[in-house]
Amino acid sequence: MKKFNARPLAAAAAAVALFSSNAWAAWPDDKPIELVVGFSAGGETDILARTLAPFLQKHIGGKANLVVVNKPGASGAIANTFVQRAEKDGYTVAFVNTPPMNFLPLYQNTHYDPDRFALIGRVVSDPTLLVVPDSSPYTSLKQLVQDLKDKPESVSVGQNGLGSNGNVAMNLLMVETGARFNDVPFPGTGPSKVALLGGHVDMIFASHTAVPAPEKEPVKLRILSQFMAERASILPDVPTATEEGFPVVVPSDRGIAVDKSVPQDVQDRLQAALKAAVNDPEFRRAAKSFEAILAYKSGPEWQADIVGAKASLQALAAELKAREKTSGQ
Structure with missing residues (x-):
């Protein structure tokens, strides 16, 4: 009987493991990072995202390459869904707006769950x-x-x-x-x-x-x-x-988030890069039209604001549903 040689299989498996490890470790160098905006090009949110992107790219470092991708519709719900359905590898980042992100799922069925987002940080708070x-x-x-x-x-x-x-x-x-x-x-x-x-x-x-x-x-x-x-x-x-x-x-707050399944080291690196980008003097000059409302908050601080507002939004959603039901009778 011909003797089975396991060495080629072992070598192949090791190569696959090494390739996977290197591919994972290569973030953010492998491919462009998509910064997904839930509103049309040319709007306030889009302009802010496009102003921020090169500075976020700069402070992520390495061979990071950020591209802004517009997925407009349903007050950001289409973009939020797109991000949560994407690979959890750190290459798909949401540019989110509140209150739409956290209110819509309380009022109607959405294909995304705001609790699955890990907030990276707030960029602006617009009165x-x-x-x-x-x-x-x-x-x-x-x-x-x-x-x-x-x-x-x-x-x-x-x-x-x-x-x-x-x-x-x-x-x-x-x-x-x-x-x-x-x-x-x-x-x-x-x-x-x-x-x-x-x-x-x-x-x-x-x-x-x-x-x-x-x-x-x-x-x-x-x-x-x-x-x-x-x-x-x-x-x-x-x-x-x-x-x-x-x-x-x-307030109308805007910032970035990723799915919670994205590796923590990637989240941490994004948060450090965002904080540095917002404080970058060159970004401040480029974002002159937003200067009055720039208001960085870390992800956890921003999350605390959202949690604090949840009760009033739940009550509002219940009121609107009841009003809708009454008007439909």
Whole structure:
């Protein structure tokens, strides 16, 4: 009988193991790292991601090569799903937005689970604002709420659709106060702002980056209230909703995350690179238009914020479902 020689098989197995080990150890050199954005090219989130990408690449080091990939739709749900279905090798990174990321799964079925994300870090915290024309008769949020309680739906307000910071802030305010807006959803801040400037809605919920200089718009605008835990440093003269007696806090935060199954050493390296990138003077110069809202937080710190907001978002989701069910009967 011919003697079986196991040496070739052993050598092949060792080669495969060595190849796999080297391939894994080669992160981030093997292939491009995809930074997946859930919104269209040219939007605020996309511009921020593209501004950040070369600096994140720089501080990851090695032969890292970052490419921004847009997967727009469903307030970021398509992109989030794409990232969680990808290989857990550190080459697919999500550029996530809250509150959409953590609110949508509470209200409807999504193909991603926010609890499966490991947050790497927050890059910006953009104040959510209620913006009116300067000619508006409303001078305070308290006055507006009282008017809406006396005359429900007498004021039209634009917002960016389910799960957006404006949509969540508006609905939380209505739940908190019993006031009722005439809700006019738009597919984005651009169209809602155009509607406000054209006099087609009375006011809009928007992020600060959409109206950085309201007094310089073609139709002079004014910020009525900001939905932040405390007055943003860039808006020292604008009262928060909480100051006026309505504890509604809904910042628009953006940062990066990966699936929790991505190796911890890759997560750690990404977090160190992100912190260094956000603090890089060259990035600060390149991100001049975002300078006022840059607000780095580590992944665990940002996660604590999200956990703290969960109860109010769960209550809101339950309220919206009940309202939908009642209106459908």
